[in-house]
Amino acid sequence: xxxxxxxxxxxxxxxxxxxxxxxxxxxxxxxxxxxxxxxxxxxxxxxxxxxxxxxxxxxxxxxxxxxxxxxxxxxxxxxxxxxxxxxxxxxxxxxxxxxxxxxxxxxxxxxxxxx
Amino acid sequence: xxxxxxxxxxxxxxxxxxxxxxxxxxxxxxxxxxxxxxxxxxxxxxxxxxxxxxxxxxxxxxxxxxxxxxxxxxxxxxxxxxxxxxxxxxxxxxxxxxxxxxxxxxxxxxxxxx
Numbered sequence: 220x221x222x223x224x225x226x227x228x229x230x231x232x233x234x235x236x237x238x239x240x241x242x243x244x245x246x247x248x249x250x251x252x253x254x255x256x257x258x259x260x261x262x263x264x265x266x267x268x269x270x271x272x273x274x275x276x277x278x279x280x281x282x283x284x285x286x287x288x289x290x291x292x293x294x295x296x297x298x299x300x301x302x303x304x305x306x307x308x309x310x311x312x313x314x315x316x317x318x319x320x321x322x323x324x325x326x327x328x329x330x331x332x333x334x
Numbered sequence: 335x336x337x338x339x340x341x342x343x344x345x346x347x348x349x350x351x352x353x354x355x356x357x358x359x360x361x362x363x364x365x366x367x368x369x370x371x372x373x374x375x376x377x378x379x380x381x382x383x384x385x386x387x388x389x390x391x392x393x394x395x396x397x398x399x400x401x402x403x404x405x406x407x408x409x410x411x412x413x414x415x416x417x418x419x420x421x422x423x424x425x426x427x428x429x430x431x432x433x434x435x436x437x438x439x440x441x442x443x444x445x446x447x448x
Contacts, residue, residue, distance in 0.1 A: 223377075254438070261421065262378070262438040309377045322368060325377025 220245050223326035225310050231332045232300040240295040240329050242310030249315045251293040252277070252323070253285065255306040262309065268293055269315060300333045307331070338422045343443040352409045354442050356422030359403050367398060367405045370421040372441070378421060382407070409444075417446045 226241045244251065252267035254277075264277030268287040282304060284296040293312075297304060307330050311323040339357040346352045358367070366385050370378035382389055384396040384405070395408040409416055419441040 261419075261440040264438075311377070322380040322383060323370075323378075325379070328375070328377055 222246065223310055223312055223324050225326035225329050227329060228327065229330045231334065233334050234301060236300050237298050238300065240308055242293045242295065242326060243291050244312040245291065246312065246324065247290060248312035249290065251287065251310065251312045253295045254309045254311065255279065256309060257306050265295065302333045305331060305333045338424055338439050340422050340439060340442045342440065343445070345445045345447060346412055347447050348413055349411050352412050352444060354407045354420055354444070355404055357404045358424045361402050361424050365424050367396065368423045369396065369407050370423065372419045372421065412446045414446050414448060417444060419443050
């Protein structure tokens with residue numbers, strides 16, 4: 220299993236540009252999520268999904284869109300990048316609740332710099 | 335979702351045992367306690383999870399008192415490579431009907447010195 224993969228690893232954007240951060244997992248996990256982590260800070264939840272076709276907002280959803288057309292993929296779209304979106308983005312996945320606490324598996328992250 | 339409180343940072347020396355305590359006064363009956371470790375430039379990694387009493391694996395031990403309002407992650411004989419941020423999460427995992435956002439706090443920055 221490759222686990223959770225993210226592309227690209229690093230991206231530089233100009234203000235106003237759009238881009239999509241890719242996330243894929245091969246563990247057949249129903250739950251997928253996107254976090255952002257600013258320097259020296261903890262992770263903040265952007266959007267999450269409990270299955271194909273089902274998404275919902277996290278703590279900091281503004282400026283980001285997501286979709287979940289397949290179980291495996293959960294792309295994050297920035298429609299008009301702003302310097303405040305400079306951060307490291309992590310994708311994570313897990314099984315849904317099955318009676319015990321589920322652990323999340325994280326991707327390696329995408330470093331985004333918006334100029 | 336139960337809020338957690340952890341120390342912002344801790345220092346230790348190689349070979350010492352490190353205990354990081356997390357407070358979660360509003361923990362619900364169905365909630366589990368999960369700890370993650372994050373190295374610089376990497377995503378968080380699962381360390382240990384427990385519900386009550388004590389859990390031990392090859393990496394750490396987790397002590398949970400009877401009232402479950404706090405928990406302590408214990409790292410035996412730390413090395414320089416244990417320098418990382420440690421996050422405590424409380425919840426019962428994501429569910430179909432409620433979504434149940436999983437949120438991270440600021441974590442505890444552990445610095446292990448030679």
